Amino acid sequence: MEYINNDTIKGRYLSFFLGKEMYAAPIENIWEVNAMIDYTEVPQTAPFVKGVLNLRGKVIPVIDLCCKLNLAPTSFNRYTCIVVMQAHTRQIGVIIDSVDSVIELAKDHIKSNNSLGEEKEMKFISGMGNIEGKSLIILNIENILSDEELLIK
Structure with a gap:
């Protein structure tokens, strides 16, 4: 793998x-981290879309x-919890x-992530990090979901 950048500027990650x-x-x-809270299931959505959540009057x-x-x-x-993340111009609740x-x-x-696979297939990965000897996958939140995939406007 090649390094993204050789400077020592730090980035903060959850x-x-x-x-x-x-x-x-x-x-x-990252907007907020919530304990697992009730959400409303929505029929005929993609299998990974579990539903919607009303968070302070906003449907997520x-x-x-x-x-x-x-x-x-x-x-x-x-x-298990729901992390509310900003992706594009909307917030999404992500179960982790x-x-x-x-x-x-x-x-x-x-x-x-250049050596991980096809760029199209790995578009949701920004790179790989290493902290205290442990590897971690750094996600590109913007590329995990498109608005078309959600089909919940």
């Missing part, structure tokens, strides 16, 4: 787990990130297995 793997999203995309689509990324289904437990922490990564500790 790290979280999907199954046993650690992921991260840029903190500027809820997706199961494991399902969207073709991982083993989320096993709901007391650590558990939150880890807010971390800082120097850009020279983030490797690009």
